[in-house]
Amino acid sequence: MQKEAGKELNKLYESDLSVHNWYRFVLSFPPHLVRNYINEFKLSPDSCVLDPFCGTGTTLVEAKKLGIKSIGFEANPVVQMCASAKVDWDIIASEMLTEAEIISTTAQSKIDSSTEQIKLPENKEKLIIKNSISPYPLHKTLILENIINNFDSKYEKFYKTALAREIVFSYSNLKFGPEVGVKKKKLDDIEVVSLWFNRVKNIINDINENSENKDVFSKVILGDSRNDLNQIPDESIDAVITSPPYPNEKDYSRTTRLESVLLNFISDKSDLRKIKKSFLRSNTRGVYKDDDDAKWIQNNKTVNDLAIKIENRRLELGKTSGFEKLYHRVVKLYFGGMAKHLNDLKPKLKSGAKLAYVVGDQFSYFRIPIRTGAILAEIAHELGYKVIRTDLFRTRLATATKENINEEVLVLEYVK
Helix, strand or coil: CCCCCCCCCCCHHHHCCCCCHCCCCCCCCHHHHCCCHHHHCCEEEEEEEECCCCCCHHHEEEHHHCCCCCEEEEHHHHHHHHHHHHHHCCCCCHHHHHHHHHHHHHHHHHHHHHHCCCCCHHHHCCCCCCCCCCHHHHHHHHHHHHHHHHCCCCHHHHHHHHHHHHHHHCCEEEEEEEEEEECEEEEEHHHHHCCCCCCCCCHHHHHHCCCCHCCCEEEEECCCCCCCCCHCCCCCCEEEECCCCCCCCCCCHCCCCHHHHHHHCCCCHHHHHHHHCCCCCCHHHHCCCCCCCHHHCCCCCCHHHHHHHHHHHHHHHHCCCHHCCCCHHHHHHHHHHHHHHHHHHHEEEEEEEEEEEEECEEECCCCEEEEHHHHHHHHHHHCCCCCEEEEEEEEEEEECCCCCEEEEEEEEEECC
């Protein structure tokens, strides 16, 4: 499954599937990368590792498997729910299995006896990509989701995590590559309930396998790591291992839109806007009039020169769309947001804390190279971090330019 020199290093090793595979983004960084830095940073059960952009919880799950305490921040509510389920291993397996059996039986009999097809209300329908799920799988999913909701179980987040995963990877017509799109061949029908039940059984087995570490502290905070780091105590963090969003045109809210809508995390445009406002600004679809993170890099010549270069290229090319006019601004907001994050992080770190940021070069804005790792290294240095080195993690082929794009790990140290 693995190939050398960064070609396929985002793939999961077979031995890493447990827990990590409950719900995971296609291009998540792999657990073995986290292990490498946990080992290099010499973390122990007394240490606490932070992932401020924790996504589906790769760093936290890996830390917990190794007996190390962890804290994560995630701004996307459906992802935060799944990540917090992935690090909670305190269950009574027989109780959870019995509940899941009752939910399955109830849902299946309701599906079998239903005469009318349940549809999404129009406000929700508008939010999802057209044809992202066919009518019959949708109908069954909505019945199952409703029964899980009404069951009011302490294991609800596990049931919904199983459902989120199956919605995306079994019931939907979605494909990821890396952008989210709709497959040509649509799925007319699928055994929604039995697939969900098997996924729940899989979750129970994984927790049983890892039960020796069930008491290791791990917590996922629903929040924005530019503004909410005050929720963790000062001088409590020994290491940071994370992968922030990259400055490109990938709308991260779109990737998780289907499960967010079907699981009731988003009901209308204002819910969506509220969530997007809590994200680091990394694409033009998530830029708002009152955004002011750019003030954090107003004296950084590299970022400002890059923004000017992008805007000049737009004028040269005669590009006039609203989004293209925002390209130069999103670059300043992205690096400004990262500067604010790195600044607010300092009091939370113990002296001598080590940090690993997985970042990627980008060519999304008129093919002008954005050397993310190098720019973040400069910003970190200005803020008093010591730049130890940059490791090459993998190389990807850019879809538009066919150029090789480096993904790197920026390794820092903070000494007070």
